[in-house]
Amino acid sequence: DIQMTQSPSSVSASVGDRVTITCRASQGINTWLAWYQQKPGKVPKLLIYAASSLQSGVPSRFSGSGVGTNFTLTISSLQPEDFATYYCQQAKSFPVTFGPGTKVDIK
Amino acid sequence: EVQLVQSGGGSEQPGRSLRLSCSASGFRFGDHAMSWVRQAPGKGPEWVGFIGSKAFGGTTEYAASVRGRFNISRDDSKSIAYLQMNSLKTEDTAVYYCARGRERWLQFSSQLDYWGQGALVTVSS
Numbered sequence: 001d002i003q004m005t006q007s008p009s010s011v012s013a014s015v016g017d018r019v020t021i022t023c024r025a026s027q028g029i030n031t032w033l034a035w036y037q038q039k040p041g042k043v044p045k046l047l048i049y050a051a052s053s054l055q056s057g058v059p060s061r062f063s064g065s066g067v068g069t070n071f072t073l074t075i076s077s078l079q080p081e082d083f084a085t086y087y088c089q090q091a092k093s094f095p096v097t098f099g100p101g102t103k104v105d106i107k
Numbered sequence: 108e109v110q111l112v113q114s115g116g117g118s119e120q121p122g123r124s125l126r127l128s129c130s131a132s133g134f135r136f137g138d139h140a141m142s143w144v145r146q147a148p149g150k151g152p153e154w155v156g157f158i159g160s161k162a163f164g165g166t167t168e169y170a171a172s173v174r175g176r177f178n179i180s181r182d183d184s185k186s187i188a189y190l191q192m193n194s195l196k197t198e199d200t201a202v203y204y205c206a207r208g209r210e211r212w213l214q215f216s217s218q219l220d221y222w223g224q225g226a227l228v229t230v231s232s
Contacts, residue, residue, distance in 0.1 A: 032218075043223075043224060044222060045222075046220045049218040091217040095154055096217045098153065101151045
């Protein structure tokens with residue numbers, strides 16, 4: 001199975017800050033990586049697919065990069081509605097696996 | 108508008124069975140793979156399984172934790188996906204989501220762009 005790790009596990013930030021979250025895969029997954037945002041009690045929302053493609057309707061302050069085993073999600077200017085938990089997910093092979101999540105909260 | 112509306116779920120005793128349904132609208136259901144993902148209280152998402160589109164043989168894949176107990180099927184004529192859960196265990200307690208594979212052209216499409224609202228399954232004696 002491909003193991004996904006994320007860092008940091010949590011980050012405290014202020015509105016307007018630039019936030020970067022890292023995701024690592026235990027083996028190469030090319031660009032078969034998605035990023036999701038989840039708010040408490042809500043359904044996960046797809047933000048980024050294929051490592052760097054912005055899902056329709058997602059604000060352009062979100063961006064993704066990476067290939068192989070190392071990936072990043074960047075929020076260029078944090079907005080109040082961005083406080084949430086972010087998960088990466090590999091879609092290269094079964095079983096599909098998610099990272100443990102990064103919680104972004106208010107500083 | 109793409110919608111996935113889930114039904115089923117509830118409370119059941121260990122060893123019993125439950126079936127979840129995921130009714131789709133707003134897109135050509137038969138063209139897309141569907142996945143099931145669960146989330147235990149306070150935990151991150153855990154992939155449960157997958158069913159491909161009929162164009163790719165409708166193949167299924169399962170997480171090791173549910174293989175042999177859970178079964179995923181689909182009825183394209185009704186635009187419904189199902190998750191049949193047998194021999195339930197207490198560790199199956201979670202909110203279960205159905206979700207659509209984003210790419211129609213991809214056999215094992217597992218980047219999930221639309222999700223159902225979730226169904227709580229509680230397994231307890």
